[in-house]
Amino acid sequence: MTVTNQHDLPASGAAGLAGVAAREATKGRRVRRFSADLSAVGEPALWAFGGALALGIILIAGFLAMIAWNGFTTFWPKPIEKVELVDGELIAGVPTRGGAYRPGDSTLAQLDDDTRARIAENEGFASRTLYQTANFDLYGDDFRWVSDFEIAGITTPEDFHYIERQQWGVFIGRITGLEVDGQPVEVTQDRLQREQRDARARFNEIRRLERRDIGGINHLIERERLAMRRAVIRHGEDSAQAQATIAEGTARIEELQAEFAELQARVNDIRAEDRRTRITFEEVNGQQVETELSQVVRFFPANALSLPDKVGIYLSRWWEFVSAEPREANTQGGVLPAIFGTVAMTLLMVIFVAPFGVITALYLREYAKQGRLTSIVRISVNNLAGVPSIVYGVFGLGFFAYAMGGTIDQLFYPEALPNPTFGKGGILWASLTLALLTVPVVIVASEEALQAVPRSMREGSLACGASKWQTIRYIVLPKAMPGIMTGMILAMARGAGEVAPLMLVGVVKLAPALPIDGFAPFIHLDRSFMHLGFHIFDVGFQSRNSEAGIPMVFVTTVLLLTLIITMNATAIYVRNRLKRKYASGEF
Amino acid sequence: MATAPTVATAQRSDRIDPTVYHIKKGGQGSALDIRDFNLWYGENQALYDNTIDVQKGMVTALIGPSGCGKSTLLRSLNRMNDLVDGLRISGQVMVDGFDIYGPGVDVIALRKRMGMVFQKPNPFAMSIYDNVTYPLRVDGVTKKSILDETVERALRSAALWDEAKDRLHTSALGMSGGQQQRLCIARGIASDPEVLLMDEPCSALDPIATAKIENLIADLRGQYTIVIVTHSMSQAARVSDNTAFMYLGRIVEYGDTGTVFTNPKVPRTNDYVTGRFG
Numbered sequence: 001m002t003v004t005n006q007h008d009l010p011a012s013g014a015a016g017l018a019g020v021a022a023r024e025a026t027k028g029r030r031v032r033r034f035s036a037d038l039s040a041v042g043e044p045a046l047w048a049f050g051g052a053l054a055l056g057i058i059l060i061a062g063f064l065a066m067i068a069w070n071g072f073t074t075f076w077p078k079p080i081e082k083v084e085l086v087d088g089e090l091i092a093g094v095p096t097r098g099g100a101y102r103p104g105d106s107t108l109a110q111l112d113d114d115t116r117a118r119i120a121e122n123e124g125f126a127s128r129t130l131y132q133t134a135n136f137d138l139y140g141d142d143f144r145w146v147s148d149f150e151i152a153g154i155t156t157p158e159d160f161h162y163i164e165r166q167q168w169g170v171f172i173g174r175i176t177g178l179e180v181d182g183q184p185v186e187v188t189q190d191r192l193q194r195e196q197r198d199a200r201a202r203f204n205e206i207r208r209l210e211r212r213d214i215g216g217i218n219h220l221i222e223r224e225r226l227a228m229r230r231a232v233i234r235h236g237e238d239s240a241q242a243q244a245t246i247a248e249g250t251a252r253i254e255e256l257q258a259e260f261a262e263l264q265a266r267v268n269d270i271r272a273e274d275r276r277t278r279i280t281f282e283e284v285n286g287q288q289v290e291t292e293l294s295q296v297v298r299f300f301p302a303n304a305l306s307l308p309d310k311v312g313i314y315l316s317r318w319w320e321f322v323s324a325e326p327r328e329a330n331t332q333g334g335v336l337p338a339i340f341g342t343v344a345m346t347l348l349m350v351i352f353v354a355p356f357g358v359i360t361a362l363y364l365r366e367y368a369k370q371g372r373l374t375s376i377v378r379i380s381v382n383n384l385a386g387v388p389s390i391v392y393g394v395f396g397l398g399f400f401a402y403a404m405g406g407t408i409d410q411l412f413y414p415e416a417l418p419n420p421t422f423g424k425g426g427i428l429w430a431s432l433t434l435a436l437l438t439v440p441v442v443i444v445a446s447e448e449a450l451q452a453v454p455r456s457m458r459e460g461s462l463a464c465g466a467s468k469w470q471t472i473r474y475i476v477l478p479k480a481m482p483g484i485m486t487g488m489i490l491a492m493a494r495g496a497g498e499v500a501p502l503m504l505v506g507v508v509k510l511a512p513a514l515p516i517d518g519f520a521p522f523i524h525l526d527r528s529f530m531h532l533g534f535h536i537f538d539v540g541f542q543s544r545n546s547e548a549g550i551p552m553v554f555v556t557t558v559l560l561l562t563l564i565i566t567m568n569a570t571a572i573y574v575r576n577r578l579k580r581k582y583a584s585g586e587f
Numbered sequence: 588m589a590t591a592p593t594v595a596t597a598q599r600s601d602r603i604d605p606t607v608y609h610i611k612k613g614g615q616g617s618a619l620d621i622r623d624f625n626l627w628y629g630e631n632q633a634l635y636d637n638t639i640d641v642q643k644g645m646v647t648a649l650i651g652p653s654g655c656g657k658s659t660l661l662r663s664l665n666r667m668n669d670l671v672d673g674l675r676i677s678g679q680v681m682v683d684g685f686d687i688y689g690p691g692v693d694v695i696a697l698r699k700r701m702g703m704v705f706q707k708p709n710p711f712a713m714s715i716y717d718n719v720t721y722p723l724r725v726d727g728v729t730k731k732s733i734l735d736e737t738v739e740r741a742l743r744s745a746a747l748w749d750e751a752k753d754r755l756h757t758s759a760l761g762m763s764g765g766q767q768q769r770l771c772i773a774r775g776i777a778s779d780p781e782v783l784l785m786d787e788p789c790s791a792l793d794p795i796a797t798a799k800i801e802n803l804i805a806d807l808r809g810q811y812t813i814v815i816v817t818h819s820m821s822q823a824a825r826v827s828d829n830t831a832f833m834y835l836g837r838i839v840e841y842g843d844t845g846t847v848f849t850n851p852k853v854p855r856t857n858d859y860v861t862g863r864f865g
């Protein structure tokens with residue numbers, strides 16, 4: 001377009017309009033009035049659609065913000081309040097949440113007139129606060145509601161410590177005594193810290209010896225025992241082979257038992273030493289508790305912390321959370337086994353679902369004759385995605401665990417029977433079940449991706465003398481790979497967050513060992529495992545003390561979301577790299 | 588791109604005359620001998636009694652209105668039509684004395700003897716180097732020296748070497764349309780086939796790219812037997828030795844290009860080449 005044109009256009013347009021207006025005017029009074037139906041003004045549904053979208057986004061954002069807020073604040077150290085009640089009782093605890101409630105008649109009857117009048121004024125409501133009083137070993141409860149009208153005074157004493165213990169949960173109180181090597185020493189923060197670090201090192205040493213070394217020996221003894229049994233089952237009790245194996249096995253077991261005794265002695269030594277370093281706490285009402293210092297996981301004077309101290313505690317709690325094993329019925333400690341189980345199961349699932357889904361899609365799209373039967377198969381596959389996931393769990397338990405696993409046990413692990421090896425839930429069956437659950441997603445996405453590969457490319461390849469398989473392998477699959485990956489990502493996202501079927505096929509509250517460890521064959525697909533999704537359910541609703549579990553629910557949820565997002569982001573990154581590699585330059 | 592003449596007014600009931608032949612012989616015999624070839628897509632017959640003798644080392648053009656079966660005939664020569672469901676044929680296509688539709692023919696081996704260039708450039712989503720060597724690699728050739736040498740030879744033959752030699756390992760999809768089409772030609776001749784089949788290779792290109800490809804065809808003449816489908820009368824006149832005019836699935840006239848365009852023996856050919864019908 002030339003400059004003159006640009007200049008001309010609006011001018012002539014305006015002139016034209018003016019002309020029309022003039023003509024209209026000269027026609028007299030019957031100027032046509034333009035009016036529009038309301039539904040023709042603008043986009044009638046725009047507000048509804050926009051509003052629905054905005055509402056959806058706000059809900060999701062609010063939901064994520066709520067989880068993130070709860071999850072990220074849980075580990076922040078909070079102050080301890082020492083509360084004196086009107087009846088003289090003392091309570092020390094961390095206020096966790098509060099709210100209004102309506103005291104019952106019997107409670108009201110015990111109150112003095114003033115308070116009762118105030119509550120009546122407030123339409124019968126009073127407010128209260130939930131204190132984490134801890135000290136479960138002394139009081140049999142971790143939490144306590146305190147109504148505002150019960151409180152006579154609140155102080156925040158600086159010498160009160162928040163002490164996280166290996167057993168019995170948290171202790172709230174003062175540290176009154178420290179005994180190192182049987183000798184009482186002066187209690188100073190420095191000394192405490194140093195001695196606690198040493199004590200924890202001892203504790204971890206004991207644990208390592210027991211878990212890894214002694215556990216390993218137990219494992220080997222068990223293996224010898226099974227080998228002996230296997231020889232008996234296979235060759236008969238009196239056969240020469242069986243006798244040889246038994247002789248050999250017995251000798252080996254004796255050797256192992258000697259090793260075992262040696263290790264046990266070492267553990268006992270360390271234990272004895274450990275018992276000589278002790279700490280004494282005193283709770284707010286003066287009751288004292290004495291224990292090994294190594295039982296103390298973490299302690300801090302909650303009311304005397306500087307900001308860097310708090311940050312340090314916050315980070316150390318997060319670190320423990322993601323790197324340690326759970327304690328206290330999962331409500332404390334870490335979730336490393338659950339993280340591990342979730343990731344391992346998801347990856348295994350992808351390993352199963354990827355080839356299975358892609359091969360099915362390849363067959364349906366590239367090889368099968370496109371007829372009615374193919375359509376029926378395709379529709380059935382699509383509908384599989386709508387089957388409730390628990391149904392897959394039932395199928396997994398019945399078919400994989402009992403039928404297939406039972407057969408495997410009979411054929412390959414008869415020596416362990418009646419204890420099932422594969423004939424129960426385990427990570428293999430769980431990931432197979434989830435693979436089955438997610439395979440429709442992969443098939444549908446892969447089929448679409450394959451279909452989208454232009455015909456001209458296939459023809460180009462065939463014309464070069466490539467076989468059908470070569471064409472698929474070198475031209476079609478690479479081109480379809482980003483689309484296939486998208487399907488895989490969707491499947492992964494669905495599989496990683498699925499819990500219901502897993503409860504039937506291998507997820508447990510507390511797994512004694514990880515599915516991957518240092519003992520041959522290193523990957524133990526028969527083992528049951530922990531899963532973050534199930535952990536959330538368990539910690540929040542199945543534990544001794546759900547009040548203590550609820551904050552962990554949010555933390556675990558944050559972690560699960562982070563994990564899924566990370567896995568998906570990685571997959572999306574890989575896919576985009578593939579996409580760039582095969583970027584199509586349309587002209 | 589020239590608009591293709593249509594056959595909207597043509598009637599199947601038109602009187603059928605036998606094909607008129609007056610071809611220029613190349614002296615090396617025939618590369619492809621198509622005899623009484625009929626082809627059906629399901630119920631619809633697309634080719635009727637096509638008999639053509641494609642001369643070795645010469646350029647043969649197929650012209651005719653849209654839908655007359657040029658592509659169908661061309662794709663029958665390397666059996667690309669096999670991909671179509673419900674395809675039936677009768678007649679023979681002889682290559683070196685054997686019928687490519689005969690029993691026990693190795694279609695893949697056959698396709699290796701024929702390069703094909705399509706209407707729209709269809710380079711693979713790989714590097715230029717990988718594109719050119721693809722026919723060799725599917726053949727199991729892995730030796731680098733052979734591949735290197737092939738790439739240079741094919742790209743030089745396709746007049747693309749100078750433009751591509753510095754970016755052999757970049758994606759072929761980053762090239763211009765004309766370069767992509769020459770790349771496809773290079774790919775078509777990489778495995779040194781006997782016949783090069785081209786289906787409207789210039790229809791997606793601008794005049795300069797078209798001229799380059801026409802020059803290229805002129806250069807390749809003699810070295811390869813070329814069968815080219817084109818809608819451009821002038822292109823057919825410029826590049827080909829013999830021209831077959833097709834109409835409604837039949838070969839109306841098959842003769843040397845000069846005569847077909849200046850002095851056709853059949854009135855309908857005359858109407859078509861002078862642009863009088865369509």
Ligand SMILES: Nc1ncnc2c1ncn2[C@@H]1O[C@H](COP(=O)(O)OP(=O)(O)OP(=O)(O)O)[C@@H](O)[C@H]1O
Binds near residue numbers: 628655658
């Ligand atoms: N795969 C197919 N299935 C069914 N019919 C087909 C198929 N391919 C082509 N045809 C039909 O065969 C006839 C010849 O088609 P063809 O593509 O050979 O024409 P053409 O001469 O190449 O036309 P154009 O110049 O437009 O490319 C047409 O009537 C077309 O509709």
Ligand SMILES: [Mg+2]
Binds near residue numbers: 657658786
């Ligand atoms: Mg065509």
